[in-house]
Structures are given as C-alpha cells and as structure tokens.
Amino acid sequence: MLQLVKNTFNEQSKRLKNYMKIVKEINALESRYQAMTDDELKNQTIHLKERIEAGETIDQLKTEAFALVREASVRTLGMRHYDVQLIGGLALLDGHIAEMATGEGKTLVASLPSFTKALSGKGVHVITVNDYLARRDVDQIGEIHRFLGLTVGLNVPDLSPDEKRAAYGADITYGVGTEFGFDYLRDHLVNRKEDRVQRKHHFAIIDEVDSILIDEAKTPLIMAGKGSxxxxxxxxxxxxxxxxxxxxxxxxxxxxxxxxxxxxxxxxxxxxxxxxxxxxxxxxxxxxxxxxxxxxxxxxxxxxxxxxxxxxxxxxxxxxxxxxxxxxxxxxxxxxxxxxxxxxxEENKTTAQVTIQHYFRMYELVSGMTGTAQTSRQELLKTYGMDVVQVPTNRPKLREDSSDIIYATKEEKYEAVARATKEAHARRQPVLIGTTSIEQSFAVAEALDTHQLPYQILNAKTVDQETDIIREAGQHGRITIATNMAGRGTDITLDEIAKEAGGLFVIGTERHESVRIDNQLRGRSGRQGDPGKSQFIVSLEDDLVRRFAKDRLEKVLKKVKTSQHEPVTLKEAQALLSYAQETCEGTGYSIREELVKLDDVLHQHRLVIYAIRNQVLDAEDIQDMVLPMVERTVERIVDRYLSAELVPEEWPKEEFQFAMDELLNDEVPLPDDLEQPEEVKAYYVNIVSARREKWIEELKNPAVDELIRDQLLASIEEHWTEHLTTMNTLKEGIHLRSYGQEQPVRMYEKEGFEIFNYTIAEIEYPVAYVLQRLSEYIMLDEEIEEMELDV
The missing domain is CATH 3.90.1440.10 (SecA, preprotein cross-linking domain)
Structure with missing residues (x-):
C-alpha cells in the first residue's frame, strides 16, 4: 500500500512538473496577445484552424490556444486564468480528471480545453450539473468563445428537433448529461436519418465527474412507451x-x-x-x-x-x-x-436504455472536473481509464477540518447540532448543515426550532429556491439546512462580517456512504483561501452504522458510559464509524463494478442493434443488407426442427413443412433423399437464391424499398423492446440462481448471447416473410392507386 501511495505521488509530481513547464510557455506568450487588437485576436482562431487542417495536432497548438483564451477572457469577462487553472485545463485536454477545490473556478478552467478541442470542428460537449448552470455558462463562458469566432449551443429539455440540431451543430455545446444521453436514445428511435440531432461523439468535459460516473452509476437512462x-x-x-x-x-x-x-x-x-x-x-x-x-x-x-x-x-x-x-x-x-x-x-415499458457511463464511454476522449476524486482514483482509473490530477489551490487552504463528535443516540446528536449552531449564530458565523435525506433535514429543523433559531431549509421539496438559498448561505448569521450536495456548482460567497466571524461553518449530521462525499460537503467552506470550519456530529444510531457495522455495534455500546448530552470518547466508536464507511465503500464499489460488467453485455447488444438501425437509415441500397436475411431465416427454421442427432424418420416433418411453406409463401416439399440438416439447408437456400434477381429488381421500386425499410425498423423496435425487458428480468434474477463456481456476469453474458441471437432471428423473420410476398404488395399498391384515380 505504501509503495502504491509513493508511486502515485511520484507520478503526480512528474505530471505537475510537466504542466508547469507548459504554463511557463503559455505565460511567455501573454505579452504577444496583449498587444493584439480584438480583430487580430479573432483572426488567431482562423489561423489555428488552418494549421489543424494542414496537419498540425492539438498538442502542437495548445500553448497558443490557451494563451489566446486567457487574453479573450480578460477582454470579455475581466477574468484572467490563474496558473493553477491553466494546469487544470491541461489535465482536461489530456483526458484526465482535474481535482480542484471548491471555488477554484472550474467553470473558467473548462473554457481552455473546450476552445482548443473545438478547433478541429468536430464538436465539444460541456456537461454541467443542472440546466441553470448550463444556461449560465452559455451566457458567461460562451462570451469568450463567441468573441473568438466559435459558435456555442445550449442543449436542454423541450427543444424542438431543429433547435437540438442547431445546438449539436455548434462548436461547443453545454447541457446536462442526461439530456445528451436521452438524445442518443431518441436518435435511435427515428425513422428518417434527417430526424437525428446528434453528430459523432468527439470530446466531453464532465463537471462533477465523480457524481456522474460513480454516484449515478446504478441508474440507467430509459426511454419508455406505455404498457398495460x-x-x-x-x-x-x-x-x-x-x-x-x-x-x-x-x-x-x-x-x-x-x-x-x-x-x-x-x-x-x-x-x-x-x-x-x-x-x-x-x-x-x-x-x-x-x-x-x-x-x-x-x-x-x-x-x-x-x-x-x-x-x-x-x-x-x-x-x-x-x-x-x-x-x-x-x-x-x-x-x-x-x-x-x-x-x-400507466406502466412504463422500456423501448431504449443506456447508462450514462456507457454513453460517455462512446466519446473519443472524456475528461472531468470535481473537488473530490482522489479517494476514488483506482475505481475511475480501472473502470473508465481516467486518472486524477490533483491541481494545487491558488491560495493556501485556511479551513479547519475538525474530528468527528460522536453521540450515543440520534436525539443527542440533533441537540448537539442545534447547540453548535446556536453558538456559531451568536457570533454571527454562517452555518451550513448537511443532511442525507429530507427526513433528516426535518429532524434537524425541529431541533433548531426548540432553540428558536432562524434557518433556510433546502431539499427536494424546496428545490425551486436552490440557487438563491445556497448563494446567500455565506452571509453572516445565516443558517442553511441542505440535503446532501444540493446547490452544488453555486459559489457560496462570504461577506466581511462572516469572514471575521470565522467563515462558513459546515456541520455534517451523518457520515456519507463515501469519504469522497464527506469531502464534498466540507469543500463548501474555505473557498479561495477563505476562513472556514467543518465538523461532523454523528451518532451510533445512524443508518450507516446500523447497515454496515451491526455486528460490531453491540460490543461498542456495552462499553459506552456517558451522561446525557455527553459525546462518546471511546476510540472504538470512531473506529466503528470508519469501519462502517469503509465497508459501505467496498460494497458500493463491488456493486458498481458488477453492474458496469453486466451493462457491458447489454451495451454490446445495443451497439449491434443500433449499427443495423443506422445502416437501414443510411444505406443507399438496402438489398445487400436484407437479402442475406432470407437465407439465414431458412437455415434457422431447419435448425429449429431438424436435428442431426435424430434419423430423418424421427424429424417433425409436418411442423417443419408448415413453417417453411409459411415463410416461402409456396408449397416446397422436403425431398425424401435428404438425410442431413445441412443438405436440407442447402436445398432451401438454393430455392431462395433463385428468387434473388427478382427481389433485386423489385427493390429498385422506391415504394418497395421504403416498405422493406419500414418493416425492418418496426421489427427492430418491437423486438429490441422485448429484448430489453427479457435482459432486465434476467439481470434481476441472476444472483438468485446457483451455478456452482460460475460467476453471475459470465452466466448473464452466456444466456444474454442466446437471447440476443433469438432477438436477431425475430427481427429478421418479418423481413424475410415480406420479401417472399413483394409481388402481392406491389399489386395491392397498384390497385389502391387505380381506386384513388377513379375516385
């Protein structure tokens, strides 16, 4: 373990040293860009694009691009990137996670790699925490990009398809990750290629990347139709x-x-x-x-x-x-x-689904920003191939992170929270109380009520006021109760009285499922060298202890001897909390790791289905795609009914003959002299091959071509929906079944492959069926046209 820490430290030092060298090169260019007029600066963008078209790489241009963005930021926003922000930008450009403390200006950092990568013309997606921040960034950071001649788009819900296409067509597009994921799913439900809105996935920058790739890893994005x-x-x-x-x-x-x-x-x-x-x-x-x-x-x-x-x-x-x-x-x-x-x-029936993690793994390069990722570095590296770069703060951190205070009961804990809040309030120090649920936020509020303390409460029931409440949380005398990380992405600014009173006092009322989330809460205080303090006040009755340390809790409780309202000072109590959190983190990681592996199986199925779907929409000529489906369908019917392990006399010839005649739209008896399934396949494949030229001629008719495409798209939608339902049912039950030494993921992959082959067969059969009857469809179409003319 010590060697791992040492290697990580050396690796980080080496990387930061390299970045500092590049920062010096960027700084050396500053006077050159300062001397340029606005028009000359804008022309630099054109010049950099031309150099990329001529064969230069992003890596060769990055120092000039970063220096250009910094000067544009000074002129448009009056904000000059700090050297540490340049380091963060370089880390993002390399596809890493830039870990930067709260208040270090991650939003401005993203302007550097987003501009640089957008020079290639392939599009850049900047993923924000919510729609409010996406709109803010389009207005604020977008000003830098627009000044330099790039287009900026906003991707939010409820836009029309044309507005969506315009947003994705921009050089840089801001929005919430779920909306990008849903657009990907919608693009694979359209029936015309012109209706798609996204282009290829080039480069994405994810804000609060740990929340999206770790905390939200269990929940897939689902497009659903209504079922019974x-x-x-x-x-x-x-x-x-x-x-x-x-x-x-x-x-x-x-x-x-x-x-x-x-x-x-x-x-x-x-x-x-x-x-x-x-x-x-x-x-x-x-x-x-x-x-x-x-x-x-x-x-x-x-x-x-x-x-x-x-x-x-x-x-x-x-x-x-x-x-x-x-x-x-x-x-x-x-x-x-x-x-x-x-x-x-009405119940939802899944028609398309993707996890946000698998969506982002489709990009050529993904990077991310957060204040807390180092404690999850190994998971991020192993699962997503993204390393964490710890960016130094611009100013020294002054926040005081105090040790936990532990109480025996929840009631004592809430009373202690109220007393600590009252003391801080008396000296006009702002207090932010973090809770893990709405239920807990109400319990804290009741405790504050008994001391007649004024407060603002922020949870899912008061989300409309989220930004305003969090923004004002740093004003002197303010008391704010916030569920988890509500308001994340909004700066908490201290007034002078609050600074003199010690800065923002963050109180955590329960240890979270990960140290990383605890650190997110602590990080709300002490931004940009501000004073501040954080303190967790917890109890031995907290859910985390009860869920993950139940077996050790009784031993500790027997040793606890405290008067009412006195904290527990046993070392074993602190160790118990740490054990519970470590166990929770380990369990959570194992669950996420297995879910990602399970979803990998379905993702491979999705890529195949979507590739087929895209081919249907994009292919100029569909015959090379659909004609082989007839031969494959014939072979599957033979495999279903005729076995090489049985003698021909034992074959269910009547059922086989009915199925084959139904497909071929003709009576084609099985010859008596064929004794092997492979011989039967060759016989019937020859029959359908003889019809191939006729189908090719019929498919030249635009109406027939459209008919076959529509049939295939409808078949894909119907059977892919059924496939998703079946795979989700399989996943739910995979752990309940015993397979000896076999792992659930292996069984899911094995059975999923069999189900997928069945789904492909179900998709192809209706197309093969319709191809045998094209003459009938053409005649019917002609009769309808004649009737319409007569009318």
Whole structure:
C-alpha cells in the first residue's frame, strides 16, 4: 500500500512538473496577445484552424490556444486564468480528471480545453450539473468563445428537433448529461436519418465527474412507451404486503434488496388460492408481489421519493434534487403509487436504455472536473481509464477540518447540532448543515426550532429556491439546512462580517456512504483561501452504522458510559464509524463494478442493434443488407426442427413443412433423399437464391424499398423492446440462481448471447416473410392507386 501511495505521488509530481513547464510557455506568450487588437485576436482562431487542417495536432497548438483564451477572457469577462487553472485545463485536454477545490473556478478552467478541442470542428460537449448552470455558462463562458469566432449551443429539455440540431451543430455545446444521453436514445428511435440531432461523439468535459460516473452509476437512462397496468392487482398486492409479518421477507440493508421467505410465499399462495407461485402462469402475479414488497420495504418516503401534487417524484439520493420527468420502470413506480394511495399511472415499458457511463464511454476522449476524486482514483482509473490530477489551490487552504463528535443516540446528536449552531449564530458565523435525506433535514429543523433559531431549509421539496438559498448561505448569521450536495456548482460567497466571524461553518449530521462525499460537503467552506470550519456530529444510531457495522455495534455500546448530552470518547466508536464507511465503500464499489460488467453485455447488444438501425437509415441500397436475411431465416427454421442427432424418420416433418411453406409463401416439399440438416439447408437456400434477381429488381421500386425499410425498423423496435425487458428480468434474477463456481456476469453474458441471437432471428423473420410476398404488395399498391384515380 505504501509503495502504491509513493508511486502515485511520484507520478503526480512528474505530471505537475510537466504542466508547469507548459504554463511557463503559455505565460511567455501573454505579452504577444496583449498587444493584439480584438480583430487580430479573432483572426488567431482562423489561423489555428488552418494549421489543424494542414496537419498540425492539438498538442502542437495548445500553448497558443490557451494563451489566446486567457487574453479573450480578460477582454470579455475581466477574468484572467490563474496558473493553477491553466494546469487544470491541461489535465482536461489530456483526458484526465482535474481535482480542484471548491471555488477554484472550474467553470473558467473548462473554457481552455473546450476552445482548443473545438478547433478541429468536430464538436465539444460541456456537461454541467443542472440546466441553470448550463444556461449560465452559455451566457458567461460562451462570451469568450463567441468573441473568438466559435459558435456555442445550449442543449436542454423541450427543444424542438431543429433547435437540438442547431445546438449539436455548434462548436461547443453545454447541457446536462442526461439530456445528451436521452438524445442518443431518441436518435435511435427515428425513422428518417434527417430526424437525428446528434453528430459523432468527439470530446466531453464532465463537471462533477465523480457524481456522474460513480454516484449515478446504478441508474440507467430509459426511454419508455406505455404498457398495460393491472390497477386492481397493484392494489391487492399492496394490501397483502402491508400486512406481512416481518418473517415473511428478508431485507438486506447493505445492498437494499428484499426477497420473499417461505412464509411470505405461503401467505401469497393462500390469498390467491394457488398451489405454486413460481409456476409460469403466475409469473405476472409474482412480479407484482415482489414490486409491492420493494415499494413497501425498500423505498422510503421523503428519502427515495416525495409525494407532490398527487404524484410520486423521485429524489436523487446524492444531490437531494428531484429527478424531473423520471419514473421507475417495471411497475415499481405504480407499486409506490398504490402504497401511497394516489392515482395509479400507466406502466412504463422500456423501448431504449443506456447508462450514462456507457454513453460517455462512446466519446473519443472524456475528461472531468470535481473537488473530490482522489479517494476514488483506482475505481475511475480501472473502470473508465481516467486518472486524477490533483491541481494545487491558488491560495493556501485556511479551513479547519475538525474530528468527528460522536453521540450515543440520534436525539443527542440533533441537540448537539442545534447547540453548535446556536453558538456559531451568536457570533454571527454562517452555518451550513448537511443532511442525507429530507427526513433528516426535518429532524434537524425541529431541533433548531426548540432553540428558536432562524434557518433556510433546502431539499427536494424546496428545490425551486436552490440557487438563491445556497448563494446567500455565506452571509453572516445565516443558517442553511441542505440535503446532501444540493446547490452544488453555486459559489457560496462570504461577506466581511462572516469572514471575521470565522467563515462558513459546515456541520455534517451523518457520515456519507463515501469519504469522497464527506469531502464534498466540507469543500463548501474555505473557498479561495477563505476562513472556514467543518465538523461532523454523528451518532451510533445512524443508518450507516446500523447497515454496515451491526455486528460490531453491540460490543461498542456495552462499553459506552456517558451522561446525557455527553459525546462518546471511546476510540472504538470512531473506529466503528470508519469501519462502517469503509465497508459501505467496498460494497458500493463491488456493486458498481458488477453492474458496469453486466451493462457491458447489454451495451454490446445495443451497439449491434443500433449499427443495423443506422445502416437501414443510411444505406443507399438496402438489398445487400436484407437479402442475406432470407437465407439465414431458412437455415434457422431447419435448425429449429431438424436435428442431426435424430434419423430423418424421427424429424417433425409436418411442423417443419408448415413453417417453411409459411415463410416461402409456396408449397416446397422436403425431398425424401435428404438425410442431413445441412443438405436440407442447402436445398432451401438454393430455392431462395433463385428468387434473388427478382427481389433485386423489385427493390429498385422506391415504394418497395421504403416498405422493406419500414418493416425492418418496426421489427427492430418491437423486438429490441422485448429484448430489453427479457435482459432486465434476467439481470434481476441472476444472483438468485446457483451455478456452482460460475460467476453471475459470465452466466448473464452466456444466456444474454442466446437471447440476443433469438432477438436477431425475430427481427429478421418479418423481413424475410415480406420479401417472399413483394409481388402481392406491389399489386395491392397498384390497385389502391387505380381506386384513388377513379375516385
């Protein structure tokens, strides 16, 4: 471990030394650009583009490009990049993660590599935390780019397709990552190539990259159509589950998974008067009961979701924000609606999905910025190939990070938080209290109420005021309660009285699932050399301890001897908290690692399907694509019915003959002298090959070409939707099945491959079927045209 730390330190030092050398070169160019007129500066952009077209690389131009952006920033915004911001920009240009403390100006840093990479004309995407920041950056940082002659686009929800195309056509496009991901999915649901909005994925800069690539790694982006909903069954399932005794199910708090016990299964079978819940005919019932159980046990109100205006609104556990327009799939959303007694909406049936991680892995190069990534460096390096560069601060950090204060109970903890807040408030020091859920933020608020302290509360229920509340959190005497990292991306500026009182005092009320997230909360204080303080006030009853250190908690509690309101001073208590957090981090990493591997399997399927789809839309001539589908379909029918392990007399010839005649639209008897499946394949492939010239001629007709393309696109959409449902069901159950020494990922890959081959066959069959009947379609089309003319 020591050697690893030493190697990392040496690597970081070497990289920073190299960057400092380049910074000196950029600084040496400053006087040259300062002497230029505005027009001369703008012409430099044209000159740099011409050099790229002539064969020079981005690496050869970066010092001049960075110096040019710095001077443009001074003239447009009155802001000159610090040397450390140049270092951050160089790290981003190399596809690394620039770890920069809060308040170090990451937004301005992104202007350097985004301009430089945009010179190639391939487009750059800058991913922000929310729409507000994207709009702000387009207005502010976009001013630099527009001054230098580049175009800037904004990609937000609810734009028209033409507005989207214009945004993506810009040299630099700002927006939220989920919207880029959804546009990718939408582009693979269109039926005309002109309707696509994105171009190729060239370079992306992700702000708060650790949140997106780690914290949000479990949640895929889903495009969904509406499916049927069994409202009555949802209600009945809710009623049965709500009366379950605790031994009817098992709940694993560490991974938040719930499963039925034998008793739970018996209760369901008795209520529905059935013998076997796991029988094929009860598959829908089992699914609804499990989702009702998950809604009842796993999903917590005011933690995972809120009820607002008669609707279930999902809460992002890592930011405390409402996930606008998002809903849970596979009936879980409807199960929560039934639990809360509100109107049950239609179920979502997944038509397209991608994880945000797999979306960004499609870019030629991705880089990111954050204040906290070093503690997750190995995961980021292993999973995404992105190294972390720790950029020095522009000014020394003055914040005081105090050790945790631990209490035995939650009540004592909240009282201690209130007392510490009251003391700070008395000296007019601003206080930011971080909570892990809406529920916890209300508990803190109640504690403050008992001391008659004024406060602003920020969580998913007050998200509309997020930016204003956070911006004002540094004013003297302010007390702000914020769920997790709400307001992240908005600077907290101190007034003079607040600075004199010691700066922003950040109080954490519970250790998070990762040290990295703790550090994010601490980082809200002490920006740009400001004074500040951070302190975690926690308890031995906190969820993290209960979930991940239950086995050690009892031993520690036996040793705890404190008076009321006195903190626990045992070293074992601090060790317990660290153990719980380390266990949680390890569990979380294992889950994310396996999910990425599982999603890798589906992503490979997606790339194949989308490649086929793009070929349908882009191909000038579709015959080379569709004609081989007939031969493959013929061979599959032979494989399905005729086995080399059986003698011909044992073949199900009647079923085979019906299936083949149905496909070929003709009676073509199986010759008696063919005794091997391969001989049968060759016989029928020759028959369809003889029809090839006729199909080629028919496909020259634009109406026929359009018919086949539409049939193939419809077939892809229908069977890809079914494939996603099947693969999601397989993934949910893969850990419940025993395969001896085989790993779940290997089994998922193996079974997924078989399912995918079946899906391809299902996609190709309707095309092969229609090709056999083209003459009939053409005649029908001609008859319709004649009827229209007569009318």
């Amino acid at each position: 909903v069994h409202e009555g069954l949802q209600t009945v399932a809710k009623l049965i589950v709500s009366k379950f005794p605790t031994d009817a199910y098992e709940y694993d708090e560490e991974i938040k998974a719930v499963s039925l016990t034998d008793k739970g299964i018996s209760i369901i079978e008795e209520n529905f008067a059935i013998d076997n819940l796991f029988a094929a005919e009860h598959q829908v019932l089992y699914h609804y009961m499990v989702q009702a159980l998950r809604a009842h046990v796993v999903m917590k109100r005011d933690v995972d979701y809120i009820v607002k205006d008669g609707k279930i609104e999902l809460v992002d556990l890592f930011t405390g924000r409402i996930m606008e327009g998002r809903s849970l799939s596979d009936g879980l959303h409807q199960a929560i609606e039934a639990k809360e007694g509100i109107d049950i909406t």
